[in-house]
Amino acid sequence: MRLRTKQGIWAAIMAVTLATTSLSIVHAAVPAPTPAPLAKYDISSTHVSGVSSGGFMANQLHVAYSTLFQGAGIFSAGAYDCAQNSLSTALNACMATYLPRKTPAQLEQLTRDRAAAGTVDPVGNLSGDPVWLYHGTSDTTVAQAVNDDLATYYRDLGADVVYDRGSPAGHAWISPIGPGACSVTQSPWINDCGGDSVGDMLTHLYGTLQPAASSLTGQLIRFDQNAYVPGGDATSISMGDEGFAYVPKSCEQGSCKLMVALHGCYQYYGNIGDTFMDKAYLNEYADTNDMIVLYPQATATAGTNPRGCWDWWGYQSAQYPLKNGPQMKAVVNMVTAITDGGPTPPTTPPTETPECVTASNYAHTTAGRAHHSMGITYANGSNQNLGLWNVFTTSTIKETGPGHWIKC
Numbered sequence: 001m002r003l004r005t006k007q008g009i010w011a012a013i014m015a016v017t018l019a020t021t022s023l024s025i026v027h028a029a030v031p032a033p034t035p036a037p038l039a040k041y042d043i044s045s046t047h048v049s050g051v052s053s054g055g056f057m058a059n060q061l062h063v064a065y066s067t068l069f070q071g072a073g074i075f076s077a078g079a080y081d082c083a084q085n086s087l088s089t090a091l092n093a094c095m096a097t098y099l100p101r102k103t104p105a106q107l108e109q110l111t112r113d114r115a116a117a118g119t120v121d122p123v124g125n126l127s128g129d130p131v132w133l134y135h136g137t138s139d140t141t142v143a144q145a146v147n148d149d150l151a152t153y154y155r156d157l158g159a160d161v162v163y164d165r166g167s168p169a170g171h172a173w174i175s176p177i178g179p180g181a182c183s184v185t186q187s188p189w190i191n192d193c194g195g196d197s198v199g200d201m202l203t204h205l206y207g208t209l210q211p212a213a214s215s216l217t218g219q220l221i222r223f224d225q226n227a228y229v230p231g232g233d234a235t236s237i238s239m240g241d242e243g244f245a246y247v248p249k250s251c252e253q254g255s256c257k258l259m260v261a262l263h264g265c266y267q268y269y270g271n272i273g274d275t276f277m278d279k280a281y282l283n284e285y286a287d288t289n290d291m292i293v294l295y296p297q298a299t300a301t302a303g304t305n306p307r308g309c310w311d312w313w314g315y316q317s318a319q320y321p322l323k324n325g326p327q328m329k330a331v332v333n334m335v336t337a338i339t340d341g342g343p344t345p346p347t348t349p350p351t352e353t354p355e356c357v358t359a360s361n362y363a364h365t366t367a368g369r370a371h372h373s374m375g376i377t378y379a380n381g382s383n384q385n386l387g388l389w390n391v392f393t394t395s396t397i398k399e400t401g402p403g404h405w406i407k408c
Contacts, residue, residue, distance in 0.1 A: 025176040025177065025196070025212075027177045027279075027284075028212075028213055028214060028215050028216045028283065028284050028287075029216075029278060030216070030220055030246070030274055030277050030278040030283055031216060031218070031219055031220050032220070033220045033221065033222035033244060033274075034219050034220065034221055034222065035221075035222050035223075036221050036222070036223060037223055037224070037227070037337075038221065038223050038228075038245060038334060038337040038338055039337075039338070039341075040337070040338065040339070040340065040341030041247070041251055041252075041256055041258075041292060041338055041339075042251075042254065042255040042256065043255070043256060043257070043258045043292070043338060043339045044255045044256065044257055045070050045206075045257050045258070046068055046069055046070060046257070046258045046259075046260070046335060046339065047069060047070055047071045047072065047073070047205050047257070047258070047259050047260070048061050048062055048069050048071075048072050048073075048259070048260040048261075048262070049072065049073035049074065049075075049201065049259060049260070049261050049262065049282075050073075050074060050075070050077070050261065050262030050263070050264070050310075051074075051075035051076060051077075051172065051173040051189070051262070051263065051264040051267075052075070052076055052077065052141070052142065052171065052189070052264030052265055052309075053077075053262075053264050053265045053298075053309035053310040053312055054261075054262030054263050054264045054267075054310055055074040055075055055076055055077030055262070055264070056077045056078065056082075056083075056310065056312030057262050057310035057311070057312055057327070057331075058072050058073070058074050058077070058260075058262050059072060059074060059077060059079070059080055059150065060080065060081075060312065060320070060321045060325070060328060061260070061328060061331060061332070062126075062129070062131075063080045063111060063120055063121075063126070063321075064119075064120040064121060064321065064322060064323045064325075064328060065120075065121055065323065065328070065332055066120075066121040066122070066123075066125035066126050066129070067121045067122075067125055068121075068332065068335065069260075070129060070130075071129045071130040071131060071132075071205045072129070072131050072132070072205075073131075073132040073133075073134075073201040073202075073204075073205055074131070074132070074133050074134070074150065075134045075135075075172070075173050075174065076134065076135050076136070076139055076141070076142045076147060076171055076172075077142060077146075077147065077150060077312075078094045078095075078101075078142065078146040078147065078149055078150050079102075079104055079107050079146075079149040079150045079152070079153040080107050080110075080111055080153060080321065081102075081107060081110060081111075081321045082094035082101055082102060082107065082146070082149070083312060083313035083314065084102065085313065085314035085318050085320070086313065086314070087313050087314075087315065089101065089313070090312070090313035094142075094146055094313075095141060095142050095143065095146065096143060097143045097145055097146065101146075101149075103149075104149050104152040104153040104156060105156070107149075107153055108123075108153060108156050108157060111123055111157070114322065119322045119323055119324070120321075120322060120323060121323070123157055124158075126154070126157045126158060126159050127157065127158030127159070128158060128159070128160060129159045129160065130159070130160045130162075130204050130205045131154045131159040131160065131161045131162070132161075132162050132163075132164075132200070132201040132204045132205060133147065133150060133151055133154075133161065133162070133163040133164070133165075134163075134164045134165070134167075134169075134174060134197060134201075135147035135148075135163075135164075135165045135169075136165075136167045136168060136169025136170055136171070136172075136174070136182075136183070136193070137165070137166070137167065137168050137169070138168050138169060138170045138182075138183040138184075138185070139169060139170055139171040139172075139185070140171070140185070141170075141171035141185055142171065144165060147165070148165075151163045160204075162200075162204045164197065164200065167182065167193050167195075167197075168182055168183050168193070169182050169183065169191055169193050170182070170183050170184045170185035170186075170191060171185040171189065172184075172185065172189040172190055172191040173189065173190045173191070173264070173267075173276070173280055174190075174191055174192075174193050174197040174198075175190050175191070175192065175197070175198055175279055175280055175281040176192060176194075176195070176196045176197075176198070176199075176281055177192065177279055177281055178190040178191045178192040178193075178279055178281075179192075179275075179279060180192065182194065187266060187272065188266075188267060188272045188275045188276065188279070189264055189266065189267055190275070190276065190279045190280065196281075198280065198281040198282060198285065199212070199281075199285065202285055202289070202291075206257065206289070209285065209289060210285075210288040210289050211288060212281065212284035212285050212287075212288060213283075213284045213285075213287035213288045214284075216246075216248075216283055216284070216287050217248060217249040217250075217287055218246055218247050218248035218249050218251070218283070218286065218287060219246075219247055220244055220245070220246050220247075220274075220277065221244065221245045221246075221247060222242055222243075222244055223242070223243050223244070223245065224241065224242070224243075225239055225240060225241060225242060225243040225296070225297065225330065225334075226241060228243075228330050228331075228333035228334045228337065229326070229330040229333075230326050230329050230330065231326075234299075234330070235299065235301070237311075237316050237317070237326040237327055237330065238298055238299055238300070238301040238304070238305045238308075238311065238315070238316050238327075239296070239297060239298055239299060239327060239330060240268060240269055240270055240297035240298065240299040241404070242269060242297060243294075243295065243296050243297050243334065244269070244274075244277060244294075244295040244297070245292060245293065245294045245295065245338070246277065246282070246283045246286055246292065246293040246295070247292050248286050248287045248290065248291070248292070249287075250287075250290050251290060251291075251292050254290065255290065256290040256291060256292050257289070257290060257291045257292070258291070258292050258294065258335065258338055258339065259282060259286070259291055259292070259293050259294070260293075260294045260296065260331065260334075260335060261276075261280060261282055261293055261294065261295055262296065262310060262331075263276045263295070263297070263298070264309070265307040265308060265309040266307050266308055267308070268297050268298050268299050268300070268308040269297050269299075269382075270297075270299050270300065270308070270382040270383045270384055271300070271308055271383070271384060271385060272384075272385075273384060273406070273407050276295070277293075277295050292338065294334060294335065294338065296330070296331050296334060298310050298311075298327070299383075300383060301316075304316065310327060311325070311327050355398060356396050356397065356398045356408035357369065357396065357397055357398065358394060358395070358396040359394060359395075360390070360391045360392065360393065360394050361377035361386050361387060361388065361389050361390060361391075361393045361394070361395055362389060362390055362391045363391070364377065364379075364386065364395065364397065365377060365389065368380070369397060369399070369405050370386060370397070370405065372389035375388060375389055376388065376389060377389040377393070377395070379397050379405040379406060379407065380404070380405050381400075381404030381405050381406075382404060382405060382406045384397075384405075384406055384407050386407070395407065396408040
């Protein structure tokens with residue numbers, strides 16, 4: 001609460017405070033990944049966060065596994081199972097509002113019915129859970145009315161909701177180190193709106209929060225997602241082969257919180273590399289607040305999921321919002337590996353560090369390291385965007401598996 005007082009000295013104090021706050025936002029670059037399986041840690045609480053399709057997925061996980069997840073932070077998404085297993089409904093009712101959609105009350109009853117059938121956890125678990133929501137006034141990808149429904153849905157079920165909808169933000173994860181201007185909606189969909197929305201979110205979820213770190217002490221684990229996917233084939237459910245987890249040094253010995261962070265469409269590792277993990281501003285808080293950050297990865301699938309979104313409308317399975325939804329189970333298996341120690345993938349012998357190859361994008365394609373489409377070059381295997389396909393544009397990539405190339 002701001003107190004009114006005489007001018008002059010208070011204005012000077014506020015100016016110094018704002019300057020200090022601005023200077024305290026320091027980017028601590030995400031470390032290079034270390035290949036390793038997920039390990040068990042002493043976890044005191046588990047929360048989930050996400051943006052756009054990752055926001056819808058975060059809500060699904062929180063609702064279906066409310067015994068496991070104790071709160072959620074969501075940028076720009078709608079109420080639980082708004083899409084009703086229909087792409088048309090997802091696009092025209094749960095992003096735009098051209099078509100009618102289920103009301104929050106109808107979706108609340110649907111959730112109760114599913115809880116009674118055992119396909120999601122008891123609805124009563126949501127009562128009192130902290131939920132932090134965000135929607136910007138320049139966001140035309142998901143209409144504010146849809147995001148409002150999510151707030152109503154959670155409040156009606158007893159959650160402790162904080163809803164920030166006054167910022168001029170576009171459709172993005174909002175971070176004080178985001179490379180995008182506040183109001184834009186463009187790659188990599190991480191915008192800076194002048195404040196610290198990530199800190200606001202974590203404060204609501206955790207109650208207290210230490211200042212973010214200016215440098216990182218932990219390590220970024222790169223693990224095989226296939227080990228946690230039902231059936232063992234991540235690509236079959238539009239998930240990437242690789243997932244990531246940032247583990248602060250303090251969590252190797254003591255108790256820590258766990259935050260699952262879900263990227264949005266186009267933000268998966270195969271498209272923008274480590275940008276989401278680097279710019280989301282979660283690792284900086286993880287280091288000073290004893291918090292592991294799990295970064296599961298969706299991926300693009302031609303025809304059904306070309307944008308690399310999480311399944312919130314049924315493109316991969318009609319069970320997508322339920323406990324037995326394949327992507328849902330995969331993420332929960334990862335959480336279980338960190339909290340309870342299983343499942344654990346088989347160990348593999350160490351491999352030599354792959355060498356980075358720098359060449360023109362034309363040379364990469366002729367050598368079989370990349371391919372091109374519509375004038376753009378993509379790394380083979382990962383499909384990471386390398387830029388224009390010509391002899392003048394160069395990129396540096398390395399082979400991490402047979403035929404699987406990624407940016408260095």
